Every structure is written in structure tokens, then in C-alpha cells.
Amino acid sequence: MTTPSVDERRTNTREQIRAIALELFAEQGYEKTSLREIAERLGVTKAAVYYHYRTKEEILASLLDEHVAGMDAIIEWAEAQPAGLATRRELLRRYSELLAGPSGSEDVPHLIRFLQESQTSIKELNSGAEMRKRFERVAALLVDRDAPLADQLRSRLSLAALHFGAFAFDQLPGTRRERIDAALEVSLELCCRGE
Amino acid sequence: MTTPSVDERRTNTREQIRAIALELFAEQGYEKTSLREIAERLGVTKAAVYYHYRTKEEILASLLDEHVAGMDAIIEWAEAQPAGLATRRELLRRYSELLAGPSGSEDVPHLIRFLQESQTSIKELNSGAEMRKRFERVAALLVDRDAPLADQLRSRLSLAALHFGAFAFDQLPGTRRERIDAALEVSLELCCRGE
DNA sequence: GTCTATACTGCGATAGAC
């Protein structure tokens, strides 16, 4: 065992900044979280954080990009399938799994809550625009382009149901697993009633 | 016709600040909107705005309080009715009307969009906590306390449907009236399937 | 490569002149 290599330390500090930032962003919002606060928790100065990420936005963007990659994998799969009810059901199931995240960690639910509650901060970021594009592509896969307005709304709401189930710890009872399963049930009935 | 009384001018300036603030908050978020920006649009300085509202939060709170009063009227009516399907349907219809706002004005939709997208900023305000209480009371009126988790979720989503219909100009086609009517349709089927 | 010291601009907020 020698001292950690430069690469290990670098990755470590960057990861730690990401983890602390996600926690604080989810708790008190993006704008109200200061770089000084993140730096203090890590035991370094503001400028040290600034070395690893060139702006505060870049920290947020790196968090969003991870979720965008997860959505891309699902979208790529769905667009290769024949359009139809079975594909839509499986698309919702896979997106539900993505939102559940690794079973021990609250990271993904925290991110989803943050996405939902801080859209104004996120909207103007490049990474935020990328996220919205993915969201629109998933919604488009769930409903015919020329379906009635009410069906368009149902497809968006079926995604909102999954998001809400993932992060609504304090508004709904049950474990996260129970909420996510109930959300998938409601989501499926919103989007996949026999057509 | 004499010169305007002090009270009239005061009310006027206060109203103008509210209108400008709501527009900017909805467009670019609460945190990113500076008092200097609001003051400049009004042709005065930052400190002049501070004469009318003691803090930036107080401007936001005065916008929220107006909507809270509208919710209170609906809640008071619903709690005086016998619990049942008919009351729930009419509750959703009345809340839908509140969200539509006066037919010529976009003020209420702007406020609803802002509420939905800036929850993190609002959550820590007193007025924000009051809003959340009202929202929970409406949700409680829409579902039995000991109903299954999926039904709890449906009641929240039926409100989310109305909110989404009111402000989703850029994500859904149709006029505001069409979107609000479609949202009410989806909302009713989420919450009021024969029980 | 990683961090500290330091400084710049603009923010919300306050005090006091007119």
C-alpha cells in the first residue's frame, strides 16, 4: 500500500464534491447552496472546489449528465422496438427502474426531487435543455403524435407519476419500493389502457 | 379630478411591483430575478422598491397569499359538503376554474408555473408552508385517509394534472381553455372512478 | 496537480439625506 495516486485522489475529490453538492442541492436548492458551503463540508476552500469544476453550473451539469445517460440507454432500446402497447409498458417499467436507482442509495431519488423542484434553475443550462429533450422523446414514444390532447396529457402525467413516486418520501406513506411500484401501476393505467 | 391621493399612488406602485415581479419570477425564477431588475423596469432604484416591500421574500409572499385565499374559499366550501363522489368532482371543477384565472389574463397560469418549477425557493417561506398545507387539505378531501397507496398517488396526480394543464403552454398544443378542459377530464378519471 | 490568498463584481439589505 503506497500513497494514493494522483488520479485516485482527483477522482475522489471530484466524486466527493458531486455527492455533497447533490445532497445540498436537493435539500435547499441550487441557488441557495453556496460554493463556500460545499467547500467547508469537504474541509477545503472555495477556490479548491473551483479547481475541480470551473463553475457552479458545471457541478450541476455533471449530475444531470449522469441521468441523461441512463435515459439515453432506455430511449435507444425503445426506438429499436416495434411501436405498440408492449413496448410502451416495458418502457415505463425500465424508466421506473432507472428512477429507483441502486437499492441502497438515495442518490437518484434526490436528483429526481431536485429536477422536479428546481426546474427554473435547470432550464437555462445546456444540460437542462438536453434533459428536457430526452423527456420529450420518452413522452413521444408513449403516445401517437396526433392523439387527442387528453392523451398527450396522460402520457406526460404517467411520467410525472413515476417521478413523484420516486421522491415523495414526506408526502406519501410506505417504503420507496412500495411507492415506486404503486407509481408504476398508476403510470401504466394512465398510458396503456387498451387502445 | 385632483391629484391622486397618497393611498392611490401607493397602491398603484405596489401593484406595479407585484405585476413586474410575477412576470420576471415566472420567466427566469425567483433567485435569478434581482431587485435592481424589478426597479429598473419601474424606472426607480432598488431602495425605492424596498420602501414598498421590506424584503424580496415579501413580494413573493404577497403573490402566494392571493392564491392561498382562492384555495381557502374552495376548501371551506368542500369541507361543509357531505363527503362523497359528487363533492370530489365539484371540488376538482372549482379548483380547475381557480387555476384558469380571469379569461384575459395569464397571471394565474404564470403563478402556477412558477409554483411548480420553483418549489425549492418557496418551500422555506412561511407563505410557501401555508400553500403546502392547503394543497394537502385538498388532496385529503379527494381520497380516504386509509385508502391504498396507489389511490393516494392518484389524488395528488389529479391535482398535478390540473396544474400542468394550466401552465404547459409550450409542451402541449391547443388553447389554454382546451388544455384546462382536457386536464379536468383526466383529473376526474384519476380521482373519481366509481368507488 | 492540488490547493490558498486575494480581489472583483453584483446581490439583498440598511441608514440617512432630501
Add this chain to the structure above:
DNA sequence: GTCTATCGCAGTATAGAC
């Protein structure tokens, strides 16, 4: 009722220690 002046802290940025 509105202004100028000022405060402390935010995000950003650079120079240089180790």
C-alpha cells in the same frame, strides 16, 4: 416617497505556494 452611500456575502477569477 425616493434617493445616495454603504455593508457583508455570493459566484467568479487569477497568481502563486507546495
